[in-house]
Amino acid sequence: MVSSIYMDYSSTTPVDPAVAEAMYPFFSEKYGNPSSLYTKGREAKKAIEEARQEVADLIGARKEEVFFTGSGTESDNLAIKGTAYKNRKKGNHIITSSIEHHAVLNTCKFLEIQGFDVTYLPVSREGLINQDDVENAITGKTILISIMHANNEIGTIQPVREIGKLAKDMGITFHSDAVQTAGKIPLNVDELNVDLLSMSAHKMYGPKGVGALYIRKGIHLEPLLHGGGHERNMRPGTENVPGIVGFGKAAELAKKHLPDEEKLVILRDSLIKGILEIEDSYLNGHATKRLPNNANFRFSFIEGESMILILDMKGVAASTGSACSSASLEPSHVLSALGLKPEEAHGSLRLTLGIGNTQEDVDYVVSVLPGIVGKLRMMSPLAR
Amino acid sequence: MTDGYSEKVMEHFANPRNVGEIKDADGIGKVGNPTCGDLMWIYIKVKDNRLEDIKFKTFGCGAAIATSSMITELARGMTIEEALEITRKDVADALDGLPPVKMHCSNLAADGLHAAIKDYLEKSGKK
Ligand SMILES: Cc1ncc(COP(=O)(O)O)c(C=O)c1O
Numbered sequence: 245m246v247s248s249i250y251m252d253y254s255s256t257t258p259v260d261p262a263v264a265e266a267m268y269p270f271f272s273e274k275y276g277n278p279s280s281l282y283t284k285g286r287e288a289k290k291a292i293e294e295a296r297q298e299v300a301d302l303i304g305a306r307k308e309e310v311f312f313t314g315s316g317t318e319s320d321n322l323a324i325k326g327t328a329y330k331n332r333k334k335g336n337h338i339i340t341s342s343i344e345h346h347a348v349l350n351t352c353k354f355l356e357i358q359g360f361d362v363t364y365l366p367v368s369r370e371g372l373i374n375q376d377d378v379e380n381a382i383t384g385k386t387i388l389i390s391i392m393h394a395n396n397e398i399g400t401i402q403p404v405r406e407i408g409k410l411a412k413d414m415g416i417t418f419h420s421d422a423v424q425t426a427g428k429i430p431l432n433v434d435e436l437n438v439d440l441l442s443m444s445a446h447k448m449y450g451p452k453g454v455g456a457l458y459i460r461k462g463i464h465l466e467p468l469l470h471g472g473g474h475e476r477n478m479r480p481g482t483e484n485v486p487g488i489v490g491f492g493k494a495a496e497l498a499k500k501h502l503p504d505e506e507k508l509v510i511l512r513d514s515l516i517k518g519i520l521e522i523e524d525s526y527l528n529g530h531a532t533k534r535l536p537n538n539a540n541f542r543f544s545f546i547e548g549e550s551m552i553l554i555l556d557m558k559g560v561a562a563s564t565g566s567a568c569s570s571a572s573l574e575p576s577h578v579l580s581a582l583g584l585k586p587e588e589a590h591g592s593l594r595l596t597l598g599i600g601n602t603q604e605d606v607d608y609v610v611s612v613l614p615g616i617v618g619k620l621r622m623m624s625p626l627a628r
Numbered sequence: 629m630t631d632g633y634s635e636k637v638m639e640h641f642a643n644p645r646n647v648g649e650i651k652d653a654d655g656i657g658k659v660g661n662p663t664c665g666d667l668m669w670i671y672i673k674v675k676d677n678r679l680e681d682i683k684f685k686t687f688g689c690g691a692a693i694a695t696s697s698m699i700t701e702l703a704r705g706m707t708i709e710e711a712l713e714i715t716r717k718d719v720a721d722a723l724d725g726l727p728p729v730k731m732h733c734s735n736l737a738a739d740g741l742h743a744a745i746k747d748y749l750e751k752s753g754k755k
């Protein structure tokens with residue numbers, strides 16, 4: 245029998261049935277436009293505001309500081325472009341890291357074309373950003389620092405609180421992409437010293453195509469879209485009511501499930517221990533400063549896409565940072581930033597756990613992987 | 629990712645033919661893929677101008693492994709002249725096509741075979 249084990253929760257998560265149930269009435273029954281004044285409209289408006297409160301509660305924010313968007317990507321774009329355009333007169337320098345998600349990196353690259361200067365900070369071999377590097381990069385023209393909370397590939401958790409403190413002391417706006425941490429580890433915007441924080445519903449058992457940006461009171465952004473004044477002019481466009489309701493429900497459940505998410509550390513460490521038994525295998529990222537659900541390995545002499553294909557045949561869904569698996573045919577920028585050579589990045593495998601996974605799943609993966617690696621090494625001209 | 633791989637590709641990937649090395653090979657072709665950094669080594673044994681045996685070792689994606697396997701099947705038993713005529717398109721066609729981003733992997737297989745034959749011709753003084 246082919247099993248079906250999903251270990252790619254950092255790509256996306258299943259929608260929790262309770263979330264789907266909460267969303268359902270907002271398609272054909274409670275379909276009002278939240279801007280309408282009659283009952284059906286007010287009903288939708290109320291649901292959005294309740295969802296806003298749930299998301300705010302998840303991150304220790306005030307309701308008025310949460311703005312719904314169409315994705316984590318959009319939240320990142322709004323935070324970065326919105327700050328850059330608003331502060332053009334103050335300065336044109338942005339500090340970020342070399343391991344950000346493309347939603348941040350490519351936004352920064354776009355701004356470079358428009359005359360902004362961007363510093364892409366390096367990371368250590370373990371994937372950590374050095375606070376001193378942030379401090380040294382600050383100039384009189386720095387208007388924004390954007391550092392992700394945890395990395396989506398290697399799971400490294402950055403010293404966001406410390407970097408935020410630095411930014412705060414210098415009066416520089418600080419954004420953090422928390423798409424991978426919201427709902428996975430406790431988050432508090434005040435403790436983290438962030439002014440802007442990106443989230444995405446589909447990474448926390450909510451629906452795809454809904455995101456949120458936390459904007460601290462007093463921080464002003466230039467909106468990306470112009471239209472009918474929705475989301476207090478920050479994101480005009482008739483709201484995705486079912487999606488937002490789903491996000492709210494997911495945030496509510498995430499708070500309850502935080503202890504379960506944190507318990508994934510036990511499964512993760514069991515997975516890591518089991519897999520590192522394989523000869524010439526290594527862990528990518530930091531041993532402890534990493535997401536409870538993230539394990540990222542590399543195996544010498546073999547290529548990741550092949551590994552993923554065989555794992556898939558065995559019923560396991562996983563991902564890789566190999567060049568062969570990317571549309572650009574370049575190795576993952578994150579693995580490259582760790583200092584890994586292309587052939588090392590080639591043999592990478594990411595397994596990201598979720599609340600659906602069990603110790604049996606871990607045991608199964610640990611039992612099949614040595615055979616897969618062995619089969620591919622038999623075929624590899626590089627293997628000894 | 630598998631999205632776009634034909635059943636034939638997946639079949640060859642899952643059960644690759646002619647994996648390994650030939651210890652006393654008459655020709656060895658070692659080629660690398662400049663696009664993504666993969667490697668393919670093809671070993672041939674020639675008897676009476678025919679490819680009597682052919683084996684491969686590949687470090688690469690699913691398509692690279694499937695094309696390696698396919699080219700060994702295509703070329704086995706062919707004359708040197710016939711084998712030199714195999715193009716990357718022949719390999720891709722025999723696999724019922726490859727996704728566009730994976731076409732370059734079939735170059736590797738054709739280049740590897742041709743390199744092995746060239747090596748044989750040079751070693752045997754036929755060139
Ligand atoms: C760290 C990080 N930022 C941003 C995103 C983009 O989020 P979305 O898929 O909602 O656009 C992702 C997910 O792919 C992510 O992992």
Ligand code: FES
Nearest residue numbers: 568688689692733
């Ligand atoms: S060998 Fe790298 S994409 Fe096929």
